[in-house]
Amino acid sequence: MKLTSFFIGCCFGSLLNVICYRSLRGEDYLFGRSRCDYCGKKLSFMETVPLLGWLILGGRCQGCGKAINIRYPLTELFTGIVTVILWTRGDGEVFLSWLFIMTMTLISLFDVETMEFSTELLFFLSLVGIMISFTNDVFLASRILGVVSLSVPLSLMKKLRELIGDGDIWIFAITGWTFGCEFLFRSVLVSCITGLLYSLITGKRKIPFCPFLTIGIMASLL
Numbered sequence: 001m002k003l004t005s006f007f008i009g010c011c012f013g014s015l016l017n018v019i020c021y022r023s024l025r026g027e028d029y030l031f032g033r034s035r036c037d038y039c040g041k042k043l044s045f046m047e048t049v050p051l052l053g054w055l056i057l058g059g060r061c062q063g064c065g066k067a068i069n070i071r072y073p074l075t076e077l078f079t080g081i082v083t084v085i086l087w088t089r090g091d092g093e094v095f096l097s098w099l100f101i102m103t104m105t106l107i108s109l110f111d112v113e114t115m116e117f118s119t120e121l122l123f124f125l126s127l128v129g130i131m132i133s134f135t136n137d138v139f140l141a142s143r144i145l146g147v148v149s150l151s152v153p154l155s156l157m158k159k160l161r162e163l164i165g166d167g168d169i170w171i172f173a174i175t176g177w178t179f180g181c182e183f184l185f186r187s188v189l190v191s192c193i194t195g196l197l198y199s200l201i202t203g204k205r206k207i208p209f210c211p212f213l214t215i216g217i218m219a220s221l222l
């Protein structure tokens with residue numbers, strides 16, 4: 001059961017990668033075949049098997065031998081783990097929480113590629129968040145505090161606005177409403193720590209924040 005959930009989760013990760021990749025390049029979602037970023041070779045069946053294909057082929061394109069972007073298998077690994085954890089939990093709001101994380105993952109992929117947020121996806125995430133808020137027990141005061149506690153001060157502080165995008169602020173507000181103030185603070189703390197570690201390890205100063213926020217929210221759901 002766990003292995004099946006993991007594999008299904010990896011397939012969803014692969015699907016999110018395809019949606020992001022093809023929509024940014026104006027390609028057909030359904031009928032196009034994925035290609036290597038470098039040599040343009042169409043991927044073989046083995047190469048398209050989520051995670052396993054990447055492992056078996058040693059993370060390299062069979063055509064040109066160049067390394068496949070690590071983001072693809074990492075996304076599949078993440079959605080695989082998320083699916084195992086949430087699907088085997090079995091309470092009512094599980095599917096919606098899972099959908100919330102999957103949407104966050106797709107928003108993160110766009111954030112990594114373009115440093116921009118899709119408004120449609122943010123609306124969809126808000127919709128999922130509102131649906132979750134009908135099913136979970138969070139005090140109204142905590143939800144309201146969750147919406148305003150970070151988004152209002154961050155919107156007002158000009159210096160911080162260079163570091164944090166509008167999309168991140170929107171997600172803070174959605175997460176605050178959906179899961180409450182305490183959950184939001186825990187998630188943001190985890191995302192700041194993981195983001196800082198990533199920044200220190202890679203030496204990159206400007207990093208997309210949404211992937212770390214997704215990790216933070218998932219960690220808080222545990």
Ligand SMILES: [Zn+2]
Nearest residue numbers: 036039061064
């Ligand atoms: Zn290639």
